[in-house]
Amino acid sequence: MARLELSNVSKSYGAFDAITDVSLAIEDGEFAVFVGPSGCGKSTLLRLIAGLDPISDGAIRIGPDDVTRRPAGTRSVAMVFQSYALYPHMSVYDNIAFPLQMERRSKGDIRQQVEKAAGTVQLSTRLKDKPSKLSGGQRQRVAIARAIVRKPKIFLMDEPLSNLDAALRIEMRTELTQLHKELGATMVYVTHDQLEAMTMADRIVVLNGGRVEQVGRPMDLYHKPVNRFVAGFIGSPPMNMLRGKVKAIESEYYSFEAAGIGTIVIDGLAKRLKIGEEVVLGIRPEFLAPHPAGSEPLVKIGVVPRSVERLGAQTIVHSVIEGQNFTCVFAGDQVVEPGRALNVYCDAANIHVFDAAGITVSRN
Amino acid sequence: MALQNSTSRPVKTVRFHQNWSAYAFLAPALVILFLSLLLPAVATLLMSFTDVSFLKPTSFIGFDNYIKLFNDTRFQQAVGNTIHYTIGVTFPTMLLGLLAAVALNQKVPGRMAFRTIFYLPVLTSLIAAAVVWAYVYEPYAGPLNGVLTRVGLPPQPWLQNPSLAMNALIIMAIWRDFGTAMIIYLAGLQDIPNDLYEAARLDGAKGKDIFLRITVPMLSSVTFYLLIILIVQTFQVFGAIYVMTQGGPLGSTETVVYQMYQTAFGYTEFGYGAAMSTILFLTILVFSIIGTRIMRRKDA
Numbered sequence: 001m002a003r004l005e006l007s008n009v010s011k012s013y014g015a016f017d018a019i020t021d022v023s024l025a026i027e028d029g030e031f032a033v034f035v036g037p038s039g040c041g042k043s044t045l046l047r048l049i050a051g052l053d054p055i056s057d058g059a060i061r062i063g064p065d066d067v068t069r070r071p072a073g074t075r076s077v078a079m080v081f082q083s084y085a086l087y088p089h090m091s092v093y094d095n096i097a098f099p100l101q102m103e104r105r106s107k108g109d110i111r112q113q114v115e116k117a118a119g120t121v122q123l124s125t126r127l128k129d130k131p132s133k134l135s136g137g138q139r140q141r142v143a144i145a146r147a148i149v150r151k152p153k154i155f156l157m158d159e160p161l162s163n164l165d166a167a168l169r170i171e172m173r174t175e176l177t178q179l180h181k182e183l184g185a186t187m188v189y190v191t192h193d194q195l196e197a198m199t200m201a202d203r204i205v206v207l208n209g210g211r212v213e214q215v216g217r218p219m220d221l222y223h224k225p226v227n228r229f230v231a232g233f234i235g236s237p238p239m240n241m242l243r244g245k246v247k248a249i250e251s252e253y254y255s256f257e258a259a260g261i262g263t264i265v266i267d268g269l270a271k272r273l274k275i276g277e278e279v280v281l282g283i284r285p286e287f288l289a290p291h292p293a294g295s296e297p298l299v300k301i302g303v304v305p306r307s308v309e310r311l312g313a314q315t316i317v318h319s320v321i322e323g324q325n326f327t328c329v330f331a332g333d334q335v336v337e338p339g340r341a342l343n344v345y346c347d348a349a350n351i352h353v354f355d356a357a358g359i360t361v362s363r364n
Numbered sequence: 365m366a367l368q369n370s371t372s373r374p375v376k377t378v379r380f381h382q383n384w385s386a387y388a389f390l391a392p393a394l395v396i397l398f399l400s401l402l403l404p405a406v407a408t409l410l411m412s413f414t415d416v417s418f419l420k421p422t423s424f425i426g427f428d429n430y431i432k433l434f435n436d437t438r439f440q441q442a443v444g445n446t447i448h449y450t451i452g453v454t455f456p457t458m459l460l461g462l463l464a465a466v467a468l469n470q471k472v473p474g475r476m477a478f479r480t481i482f483y484l485p486v487l488t489s490l491i492a493a494a495v496v497w498a499y500v501y502e503p504y505a506g507p508l509n510g511v512l513t514r515v516g517l518p519p520q521p522w523l524q525n526p527s528l529a530m531n532a533l534i535i536m537a538i539w540r541d542f543g544t545a546m547i548i549y550l551a552g553l554q555d556i557p558n559d560l561y562e563a564a565r566l567d568g569a570k571g572k573d574i575f576l577r578i579t580v581p582m583l584s585s586v587t588f589y590l591l592i593i594l595i596v597q598t599f600q601v602f603g604a605i606y607v608m609t610q611g612g613p614l615g616s617t618e619t620v621v622y623q624m625y626q627t628a629f630g631y632t633e634f635g636y637g638a639a640m641s642t643i644l645f646l647t648i649l650v651f652s653i654i655g656t657r658i659m660r661r662k663d664a
Contacts, residue, residue, distance in 0.1 A: 052562050073568035085559035089581040098577070102568035146567070 001186050002063030002076075002153035003028045004049065009058035011041075011048055011210075018044045019210045022058070026188060026203075031180050033189045035197040036207035036233070042190045045207070046156050049188065051075050062153050073102070078147035079156040082163065084139045086131040092118070092142050093127040099150045117149040120179070137168045144176075148183065155187040161196065173199060194234050198222070206230050228358035231282050237316060237327045239282045239352070246277045252364070256281060256353075260322035264299050266348045268363045273355065282352035285316070285327040288344045290334055299348050303328065304341045405645065411638035418632045429639035439640065441615055442623040445530060449619060450598040452534035453541065458590055460538065461545020466579065468546070469553045479550070483543035490540070494607035497536040498523065501608075523609055526616035533604055533617055541597075545590055552586035553579070585659065592655030596648050620644050 004026040011019040019041045026032040034042040047053045049060060051072035059068045067075045078099070086095050096117055100110045118124045121141035131139055140160060147155055160176075161169045177200050180187055191197055197204045198218045206213040206221065206229075214226045218234075225231035231239045244258035254273065256264045258281055273279065292298050303319040303326060310332065317328040317336050328344050330336065353361040412429055416422040433439050464482055468475045485493065500508050501522035509519035522532040556579065564574050580587075602621045605611060611618030611626065618626075620640060628637030 050566060052565065072562075072565040073570070077566065079563070079566050081559050081563060083557065083559050085557070085563035087560060087563075087578065087581075089584070098564070098569075099567035102573060146563075150567075 001028050001184060003061075004154055004186060004188065005061040006045075006049070007059045007061070009045070009048060009060065010056050011044055011053065012056045017210055019048065019055075022210075022212050024205060024212060024215055026186060029184050029186055031177070031187045031189065031200060031202045032205060033191060033197040033201035033203075034205045034207055035191055035194055036213075038192060040207040041210040042192075042207050043158055044210075046079075046158050046188060046190050049154070050077055050079050050156050076150075076153040077156055078150050078152040078154075079158065080140075080143045080147050080160045082159040084131075084143040084163075086139055086142055086146075088131055090130075091127065092123060092129050092131065092134070095131065095142055096127075096145045096149050099146065103150075113149050114145075117145040120148060120182075121145045136164050137172060140164065140172060144179070148179075148185075153186065155185050157187065157189045159191055160189075162191075162193075169196075176200065195236060198234070204234075206233060208233075224360075225352065226360055228280060228282070228354040228360075231352055231354070231360070235284055235286075237285045237329065239284050240288075240324070240326050242281045242283070242321060242324060242326075244279050244281050246273050246275050246279060249273070249275060254353075259324075261299075261301050264348065264351065266351055266353065268349075269353060270362045270364060273353075273361060278356045279361070280354040280358070282354060283346050284350065285329040287350040288328040288330075288346050290328075290330055290336070290342060290344055292345045299346045299351065301326075301344050301346065302341060303344055305336055305338045308336050308338055408638045408641050408645075411635055412642045414635045414638075416634045416638075422635075425635070429636050430643075432636065433639050433643065438615065438618075439620075439623065442618050442620050445615075445617060446599060446601070446619040446621075448530055449534060449537075449601055450595055452531065453537040453598045454591065454594040456534075457538050457541045457545050457594060458587065460542040461590070462549050462583070462587075464542065464546040465549035465553055466575070469550060479546070482546055485540045486543040488540075490603045491607055493536070493540055494604045497532075497539075497604075498608045501532050524613055526614045529609055529613060529617045533601075533608065536604060536608075537598070537601070541594065545594070548586055548590055549583065552583045556582045588655060588658050592651055595651050599644065599648055599651075 006022055006024050009019060009022045010017065022045060034045060036042050044053070048055050051067065051070060051074075055068065059066055061067065062075060062077070087098065090098065093114055096114045097110050100113055105113075114127070115124065118127055121144050123138065123141050123145060126134065126138065131142060134142065140163075143160070157176075161172050164172060173196060176189075180200075189196075189200060201218055203215060204218055204221055205215045208229050214221060214230045216224075221230060221234045225234060228241070232241065242258050242261060244256040244264070246254060247257040247263060248255040249271075252269075252271075253265055253267045254269050256266065256279060258264050264281065288301070292300075301321070303317070303321065305317045305319050307318045309316040309318070313332045315330045315332055315334045315336060317330065319326045319328075336342065355361055413424060413426060414422050415425050415428075464478075468479050468482075472478075500506055503509060503519060503521045503524060506522070508522065512519055520528060523529050560578055560582070561574060564578050569577065600621050601619050602625065605617050605619060605622045606625075609617040611622050621644065624637050624640040624644065627633050627640060
């Protein structure tokens with residue numbers, strides 16, 4: 001196991017900058033998740049760490065070693081691919097044994113290590129089968145066994161669960177988290193699914209347009225997003241965004257005029273906004289309640305539900321305010337009817353304020 | 365009522381009525397295949413049990429032609445020559461085709477030009493190519509001996525020496541056929557997912573291991589296919605021999621098909637030639653069946 005450090009890493013394909021000046025450190029034994037929308041550069045960054053593509057600028061260190069110019073096979077990293085990338089002509093045993101065979105280990109040692117790795121992923125009875133005889137979940141386990149058998153310093157996983165069905169994905173998510181605990185390994189995991197990121201990560205790296213938007217623990221990203229992009233990306237359903245303007249500033253109270261809602265007063269914001277400045281107000285759907293409750297000051301918002309989704313434990317209410325989608329998440333048994341107006345309430349302390357550039361206005 | 369009528373019809377009749385247009389479209393091709401392939405094949409088989417010839421009246425002689433064939437040392441030599449030619453052409457053609465395909469599957473400058481150049485011999489007329497190669501091998505004015513002389517080596521009677529002639533024909537066949545092998549291998553290589561190579565690189569595999577442990581096994585279906593078509597094709601070699609050596613010198617390049625042609629049309633022993641043809645047909649059939657079985661098993 002080892003620490004992974006990226007220093008000013010950039011990758012360009014001609015005039016296109018896929019990764020721009022990324023610097024971050026992933027600690028020994030940490031489970032880091034790279035998350036972001038399609039094309040944000042998360043898989044590219046993983047490939048740069050693996051050595052599958054050369055970097056254009058910067059440096060990569062694994063433990064004490066600068067591996068920037070080292071070929072893929074000598075970096076002591078193992079990767080689990082989205083497609084599993086199992087060798088279809090080899091048995092499960094040979095697939096798992098392949099990296100050890102490349103190290104020219106003895107047959108006895110290889111057998112011992114393969115059986116141990118297969119046992120870890122519960123595949124001991126399928127060692128003679130070809131990958132084509134296995135289910136998607138079992139193939140994924142073979143890929144994981146092939147990665148762990150090498151005892152690499154860093155595990156890289158490129159959307160490893162995206163080809164599995166929903167139920168199996170949840171099961172494998174738990175198993176991977178468990179495996180991480182057992183191995184105590186440094187893992188870098190790429191996904192576009194923020195739910196996977198939130199449930200599995202020690203720390204999340206949010207990427208957008210080849211740049212790191214924010215690095216932090218899951219609940220820090222949820223509660224304290226540094227900008228509008230992170231706020232909108234982390235959380236499901238996504239945060240409601242309402243356009244507004246600074247109407248008045250009195251002492252530490254800011255008064256905003258929000259489109260379609262009216263005046264909202266928020267206190268405790270950093271004093272860097274000016275009267276008349278355009279802002280976006282962000283409210284998480286799960287912080288909206290159908291009844292006034294909790295501490296003051298409460299913000300009241302009138303909505304007309306367009307559709308209602310009943311998920312059992314939750315009821316999701318979709319509406320539109322001034323052309324913007326506005327979603328509320330209530331308890332599962334909440335009575336809501338489409339077309340019938342209702343007021344929803346939110347604690348002003350739970351409203352995020354973003355300036356015109358999309359940067360979060362922090363609270364004192 | 366309509367439903368009752370349709371359900372009361374026998375299933376086979378209903379199917380035929382539903383598919384009559386498909387049979388109608390197939391009919392012309394089936395008629396041509398019957399007239400050009402099946403009918404001559406059956407006629408050849410029947411002829412092989414006779415002594416049909418221009419020189420005497422035809423009579424049924426049972427398996428006499430086959431018994432004669434198995435004791436005919438000239439036929440045995442032709443079989444040996446055919447096997448020599450088949451092995452000599454098939455394996456180097458596949459090996460060169462594979463190496464060329466692997467090389468030209470990389471992003472090397474001018475790879476499209478090289479692919480075209482290597483494939484060009486396949487497109488040339490066999491007769492034209494044979495005439496050119498006959499000139500290349502020409503002992504006095506041929507360019508090959510010209511090169512040998514220039515580098516201080518003795519000129520060789522390529523097509524006149526019994527121990528060289530078959531190898532000279534093999535070299536020409538490899539030159540002509542390896543483009544086909546290259547194209548088929550290229551298609552096979554492009555079917556191998558790049559993920560496998562990346563996984564192998566991460567697993568610590570280098571060039572030779574990747575080639576032997578990933579590329580070659582992943583191409584096994586293509587290799588079997590090529591092996592079968594090359595064996596079937598080389599077993600039937602005729603044109604190059606007809607143009608360049610006429611089976612000589614001393615029968616060293618006489619293959620089964622060339623001898624069959626000579627027997628039937630040179631010596632007008634049609635019955636005996638038909639027996640040779642039947643043996644060749646059965647041999648090729650066996651290879652085709654083995655090839656098809658292997659391919660099916662691999663696909664399953």
